[in-house]
Amino acid sequence: MASFNPLARILEDNKLSGPNYVDWKRNLTIVLRAAKVYYVLTTVAPKVPDDNATNEEKGKYNKWLEDDDMAKCYILASMTNVLQHQHQGLPTATDMMANIKEMFGEQNRTARFITMKSLVSTKMVEGTPVREHMLKMMGFLNELDVLGAFFDAESQIDIILASLPQPFDTFVLNYNMNKLEVTLSELLNMLQSAEDLLKRNRKSAFVVEGNVPKAPKSKGKGNKKKGMGSKKHTPKVVKNKGGFKKKKSQGNDGCFHCGKTGHWKRNCRSYLESLKKGKPSEGIQGN
Structure with a gap:
């Protein structure tokens, strides 16, 4: 008693x-x-x-x-x-x-309808403890069992695995490939071990990423010296104001109009004829 x-x-x-x-x-x-x-x-x-x-x-x-x-x-x-x-x-x-x-x-x-809806719509939020999620899902399954809704052991496992977030995809893949058969309590222990492994992997990745040396920032493109730069220095070409090229004379007594020797500009026929016609001289200025 x-x-x-x-x-x-x-x-x-x-x-x-x-x-x-x-x-x-x-x-x-x-x-x-x-x-x-x-x-x-x-x-x-x-x-x-x-x-x-x-x-x-x-x-x-x-x-x-x-x-x-x-x-x-x-x-x-x-x-x-x-x-x-x-x-x-x-x-x-x-x-x-x-x-x-x-x-x-x-x-x-x-x-039963409300509990069933809660079971199939509940998804584990990434970052929350997997133990809390598992106990919540097991509570829904027990409630449905009391209310007369029957799920076999394999279906219960499938429902819980489908509710896990993306980081557990590898665990789910390995579970299905190895065709494991476990109880809900055993699945809880397996998921907690997988969760611990995920946390260690994330921590290791963070440490490695934090120790990577950063490349120095460049202050400019190349190490060019000021002044010359990459462009070639081109000397300026100075043109005569008259707009014509000087013809090289062949002596000190050469004509600066026609360029011939033997007379000066003032005695050049060509120069004198141009003056008579009123045309400006196109020869070399001088003499």
Whole structure:
């Protein structure tokens, strides 16, 4: 009886009244599992053994009857008096739960939909501890199990792996390639180890990147000297103001108009004829 009192206290504090159906079912499931009689709700009742049945078959049947009676007691003890009178005549615990679900199942359906939506929409935020995310996802899965939504072990793992952020892509790839099969608790430990490795890799990358020497900034393009620069120095060409080139004379007595020797400009026929015609001289100025 010592082990019964704590369980009875849970049921006493959470009696089924109608609107609290979802919470009541959750607490009842905890109690039935703690008492190791929850299996009578999930397994088919054994057949009544005949006269030719073995002692082992008779023992299994009697054990199931005892556990089913225990489960019915827990269920009835967790109800209000009115609900107790409505269910105490039902033959098995499974029949009781089916009738209760028919009465308050709409709440169960709504709660299951909300929990399912939360499960599939929850994504781990990069940088948050993976342990917190895993416990949150496991809580959703347990809630759905209580509400009657069944996921096999492989599907539960797939849902959790799909909710992980990009840094865990390598972990997910290795998990699927190696075709691992683990429990949720084992997956939690594996993800924590992967998280520690990611943190060490990020820290190492930061240290290496911080020690890379920076290249000196150049103050200009090339080391050109001031003054000459890259352009060639071109001397200026000085032109005569008259706009013509000087013709080299062939002596001191050469004509500066026509360039011929033997006379000066003032005696040059060509020069004199140009003066008569009023044309400016095109020869070399001088003489």
